[in-house]
Amino acid sequence: MxxxxxxxxxxxxxxxxxxxxxxxxxxxxxxxxxxxxxxxxxxxxxxxxxxxxxxxxxxxxxxxxxxxxxxxxxxxxxxxxxxxxxxxxxxxxxxxxxxxxxxxxxxxVGRPRAPLPLPKPLRGEETPEVLLAAAARVDGRQRDPWPERDLTVVALALCAGLRLSELLALRVASLAGRADERRIEVVGKGGRPRTVPVEPALDGVVRDYLASRARRFGSRSVRPDGALLVDRRGAPLRRGGLQHLVRACFQRAGITDRVPPGAQLHALRHTFATRLAEDGASAAEIMRLLGHASLAASQNYIEVTADQQRAAVRANRTNRSLLRVTAQR
CATH class of the missing domain: 1.10.150.130 (Tyrosine recombinase, N-terminal domain)
Known part of the structure; x- marks a missing residue:
């Protein structure tokens, strides 16, 4: 005592x-x-x-x-x-x-309600595709290019919405399921497990990466219990290395000005969620896929998307013309 x-x-x-x-x-x-x-x-x-x-x-x-x-x-x-x-x-x-x-x-002791942070997706309609294409290319300026690995990192964040810590925790065996029912098994915040469906394109990217890793370091380097993401020496990627890798991909793609300040890898997760909302996913679906603890965080993406749609309509030239006409009456 x-x-x-x-x-x-x-x-x-x-x-x-x-x-x-x-x-x-x-x-x-x-x-x-x-x-x-x-x-x-x-x-x-x-x-x-x-x-x-x-x-x-x-x-x-x-x-x-x-x-x-x-x-x-x-x-x-x-x-x-x-x-x-x-x-x-x-x-x-x-x-x-x-x-x-x-x-x-x-x-x-009183406390204010914590405001939900606004999503910070990559700016620009085609920016995710530009980033994926850049990550997949061999860049001659790199000392030891490994496009298969770089593309896998970017694709897992953009197409599965994984957090940095979740990417680092992935094992080779985290990708499981039959060919037509592939999924990633993730341990999220608070130790909450979830599964994210993996479409054939993403599955193919990961398979190509693992094949390239076997060629680099031997077949024993891809044991099921091994880390999924490794550095150029074959050691598990760490936080700083993963952050550096993502920044390098942004630079190679020429999109650093389209990345919201302070977002970096999280901008890819937010892009995944924002596109889900734009394509009609419900808040409950987004919550399950992203591993949110509350529905309010997922609803935030839908509300932001609605605001963006209204802003696009407001910017329409015909609406501006109508405003001028009514102002002259």
């Missing part, structure tokens, strides 16, 4: 160590630390000579946290405040489990 006067700085480090064992990204860990420290500074507000790290946990009650979060929220977006609230909720859940505090005060 911990002392209720334990110092906040020590507890933050214990919490982050616990989170580290769950293998989050460095960016996520930095965000945890940033949100915890920012609010702790506002709770302390100069009251403790040594600073926020010396603030005892007994000083983190509902009243203190409500006041700190009110000041924290003033210059920030609702999404940032919601993220910080979630971090603090996880922090206190950890402290309760460790016996440091008797209860979690965060339900008494």
């Amino acid at each position: 911990h002392d209720s006067d334990e110092l906040s700085g020590n507890l933050v480090e214990e919490f982050l160590a616990d989170r580290t064992s769950r293998k989050p990204s460095p960016h996520t860990l930095q965000a945890y630390r940033r949100d915890l420290v920012a609010v702790l500074r506002l709770v302390d507000d100069g009251a403790t000579p040594a600073g926020w790290a010396e603030l005892p946990v007994s000083g983190l009650g509902p009243r203190q946290l409500r006041a700190a979060f009110a000041r924290f929220a003033a210059p920030r977006s609702p999404a940032s405040v919601h993220r910080a609230w979630s971090t603090w909720n996880a922090f206190f859940t950890f402290l309760v489990a460790e016996g440091v505090v008797a209860g979690n005060p965060m339900p008494a």
Whole structure:
């Protein structure tokens, strides 16, 4: 059992160590630390000579946290405040489990609803096709071109909507099923499994890639339990390598200006979902295919598509002419 006067700085480090064992990204860990420290500074507000790290946990009650979060929220977006609230909720859940505090005060601290992020698909009607064609070509500027592998990565994101973490977790055996019922078995966010149908074209791309991999590294390199995506040395692709590969494909295709800022690989997943919505898929179908936790996230693609359709109609020259005519009446 911990002392209720334990110092906040020590507890933050214990919490982050616990989170580290769950293998989050460095960016996520930095965000945890940033949100915890920012609010702790506002709770302390100069009251403790040594600073926020010396603030005892007994000083983190509902009243203190409500006041700190009110000041924290003033210059920030609702999404940032919601993220910080979630971090603090996880922090206190950890402290309760460790016996440091008797209860979690965060339900008494207000939080804004988290706005759903807008989809960020590739811009341009033919951009996905341009990217696929570029990934499939041998580029003489590359030191060791492997178009079969590059095309597989791009196609799995564009035609199956897989996240970066899901791509890295794929095994050779993740593609399963009979010839006319091929599918990818994916472990998504929160460990939720799902299957995504694989059409013959995508199946053929993956088969060609595995054949090229066997030629490069031998047949033992394509064992069922091996990583599906590997680097040019035959080692499993890592996060940084996969991100670099996708950026290189964008550059070879000449479409870097059509990739929404901050989206990168996720832009391919969003393109998959947006085209599903444009072609009439329901929110429930999109939810199942993308592994969303809620229907609202999937509905977002349909609503954005409807807005885009209305904008296209509004831009129609005849509508503009009608506007001028009615303005003259």
